[in-house]
Amino acid sequence: MKIWQRAFMLTVVPAATALAALLHQPDFPQPTPHHFTKIDYNGNPLPHWSGPWACVCDQRTGLLWEVKTDSETIHDGLWTYSWYQENDGEFVAASSNPGTPTNGLGRDTFNIGTPNNGDCYFEDERCDTADLIRRTRKEQLCGEQNWRLPTTGELHSLVFTDAKAGQPKIDTAYFPKTKRGDYWTSEQGESLQKVYKHLRRGALAVSFVDGQSITIPHRNAAFVRLVTENSKSCH
Amino acid sequence: MTTNRKSLRWILLHSGAGLAVICSLLTGLRIASLARPQVARFEELLPQGQVIELHFASAVAITLIVLIYIAYRLIGGRRAAGHAQVLQWPGWHRAIIRAGYPLLLLSLVSGWLLFAGGARGVRDLHYLAAFGVLVYLALHAGLYLARWGRQSLLRIALPYWGPRSLRRWMVGSTLLVFSVLLFTGVWSATREQSHLPLTVTHIPLLHPEHPPMAIDGRTDEPQWQGAAPITVYTDGGANFDEGETEVTLRALSNGEEFYLAVRWRDDTESLAHLPLMKTERGWQVQQQGFHNFDETRHYEDKFAVLLSSSCTFGAAGTTHLGRKPLKDRPANWHGKGYHYSSNGQLHDLWHWKAVRTNDMFLADDNFIGPPDQARPGERRYTAGYQQDGKESGAYVMNWQWYKPGVILPKRLPPDPKQLAALQSAGGDASEWVIPWFDYKPYSPKQDANYPEGTVMPSVIYNSNRFEGDRADVRARGYWQDGYWHLELARKLVTGSPLDVPINDGTCLWVSAFDRAQVAHTRHTRAIRLNFAPENSR
């Protein structure tokens, strides 16, 4: 190579590299695919890093979950509920669990659990799981009407063991305002143990402190996250 | 020309110097990219990771090579240099080499001054010298390469290989071993012995005449009289005059608790933390950089203390610069880098915030641990920087979801008069936080009462205190006449696995933030706690 050729290479290559670095600016981080999808209040999916959202679709199970807030609406994460189920007579017949008539009105209705023993602002009396279910169905949260309590297995599918230090065992980026406490499941009629033994039967709850399930009395105030299947926005 | 080669020792010295200078230059430019956007434009050409430690290691190497070279020239190197003329060096090659010496010397002197503690202008001088070195490298190496091509590379890489006496071999290898040992010794001395000592004065647990220590920012208790202050020059922060501020520290301990008094210059008291402003389209977050997690205008003042049993450069080795220092983890948004521990060790991070924590008489108790796993739902990946306790402890922001455009507030004051004080003068600290129940949940009807241009705070306290691990550090600051005064206290040993015990030899680093989210000031040398013996007072 001649001197001028080398000189040319030695100027052009570094200059071009520097120019390329100057002109090409690195991309901002992009979201990666994930099994959770945020669903807005009307049932429309949102991109990963957007919000606000009212429900989360879990593609692994096809379940649509209620998302808690700090808005003081019925979905506020601070509210607690006693376990209570209003059953029409026909359902009680099919149920293997002994129903307890509680309303004393003489109607053919058998209800299970303890009404109005949790804390919330949205009922005149105190709150139970039936209140939240009734109101959420009426409101058609995320376009759905079939909101119900999750089974233990369903609720367990949200337990996330890699949660950050001191946080509830759930992916708080999708499920904010989750408390480190017990969340009711639909499974009731279980025998109570230890201090609760005299109350005989209670319902199962999943603790988001450690991800374990425990049976607690119906009258306890615990948190609730509702679920629905076969939803339009998650299947 | 093959017969007339450079000596082995020349080649070793020259290659060592060349490599170390290139390493200094690249790592130095990466450091410069933190505060100089024009350098950051070239970020893809710069190394990432623990560059600060590398910068100092190469600094030690260059310094030693320069000293060895000077010694070599003084002790008879002159002769050797005299007859090594092979390539026909035109005069300007020599001129370039000569011009290189003062530039390198300027880099070294300004670098060591910066290391010693800095002062206004030293950083700029060091940066300018680095540019000189860059131009020098381009001219020096470029012209040789242009003129002689591959031959010039062979010449600096292949030594003269003739018969040597045993004595020469012995002397040569002794010198080599000596140089390696010298480097190791000086480097470990630089690492281990360069700390700034801060004496922790012992005070009695109970004193009949002295009042108990009140954590109120005011160091008027007689106990503070006995604490010896040190002043640390910190720079590289956003907004501070020239990005720099001097931090004065004093420390006490009563055997149970550790007390730290801090004072730093900040001409303005900044309390407007990402305030909301009503526009014709709705409420907007006032921001200039927050979207990329690098707000430098609408932010509160802050102060951070990092504590560690490690005293390694770069904040106990936790500083990893660059957009993506970890290949398999998400990048950061601003390209500056992030903190994490690369050896599994935990480091404590106290983060006092003039609005978000000061009213609770607390500092956030955070920690820096190993890099966290990627969390697909989170837009910001913070690597090793994590909160100790429960989710967002006591404050929440007054928006349902942050967006650069219009947001929906979570809560509104029932009466517009509640915001009156903020509309003109800016208001004092208590006005920039919203006690949860002073406001009501957002409603469009209530929103209609607020005219365009209304400013509203965005920090809501939802309970009085952090709970559990996050509430270990008590802190209170106040601003007066261009200075922040901050008092911090924590148990020496908290028992939490996420807290570093404080004892003799614990190192700390301090950073001041002037209405900046991440662009804080920093200092090079660790501050090392020196617990005075109990009977000294």
Ligand code: HEM
């Ligand atoms: C050829 C030699 C060197 C070059 C090219 C170089 C280059 C640089 C550059 C460009 C910066 C960034 C300045 C800025 O922030 O704008 C820097 C920072 C620094 N350099 Fe050097 N440097 C060299 C040698 C040294 C030496 C010998 C020391 C002595 C210890 C040193 C100590 C420092 C220090 C303390 C900083 C600041 C680090 C920080 O901000 O955290 N440098 N250097």
